Amino acid sequence: MTQTRCPWCGEDPLYVTYHDTEWGVPEYDPRALWEKLILDGFQAGLSWITILRKRESFREAFEGFDPEVIASWGETEVARLVQNPGIIRHRGKIEATIGNSRAFLDLSERQDFAEFCWSYVDGTPLVNRPATMAGVPAQTEISVALSKDLKKRGFKFCGPTIVYAWMQACGLVNDHLETCFRQSEV
Template identity: 50%
Template sequence: MAACKLNRCAWVSDDPLYQRYHDEVWGRPEREDDALFAKLCLDGQQAGLSWITILRKQKHYEDAFCQFNAKSIVTMPEEERARLIQNSGIIRNKLKINSIFKNAEAYLAIKEQGSFTDFIWQFTDGKTVINHWKTQQEVPVSTAASKNMAKALKKAGFTFVGETICYAFMQAVGMVNDHTTDCHCYADVCKEAIR
């Protein structure tokens, strides 16, 4: 008897890493400051690439950027920063590498004022937006909320945070539930939604 194939969102390939990410992480609410910072940095690295490319390199990014500890990132010695362009485990793009340093500074500045979680989640009023998309074609690439988030993050000093990247980030950290209604994760993610 053939194994039952789970119905997933159309963007997920047969790659087990991608499937695990979709099933266990994507769309599940994240409310921890450092985890949100790490995810925002990784989403910025995705610009112009597929998410699976970054997902495969995530461990290398964590090792290269001090497990995304912002204080350690901003105090990284110049020689170490300069060597990152030779690190084949990450995307060797100078602007993208430098963005993580800029983002760490901006993140720490926000943290001095309060919670980064509150700063990020304000764009959905602290709640998960539960969508009811039947097909992948219905899912937007940006929204008014992601445009507002991008604007606020840029003003705060972040880079690689355009409205499309911000919307992908919002989907990933459970600010919106964009699993299609036929996806096996949809109901569970609805239950985990912050209301």
């Protein structure tokens, strides 16, 4: 029996697995939320499947996305990463990741990052039931507000469209189509 999925994942096995097991599942771990935000920033201008194919290389290059390690990095590490073919070699995004690690640590001293993020949806996933992909917004008032708040706290590569995609990926928003078998599961 064939299950109906959101059409964006196509038939690529990696994309299908991501759709079926990860996308839209509520994430409450602060470090996992931060990692996904960083990866969504790297995705800007590219397809998500590109990032998925490089995710393990990203994890290796960025020391498991340990913000305490990354926060100490400087030009030597940037130069090394710009030469790493396993990741997206965009200097601005790499430098933003270093800065975002510092912003994450600074915010985490005052408030749990997961609590901060989830406060924008009152701690409960927003459940939409779009009939078609055309019914899925690129951004919302909430993603605009969260993006502004992140930027105010020193984060970069976190515009409202990136933030909304991240909210979908991390389950703050459930945008599986109403015909998708995952809509009711997550």
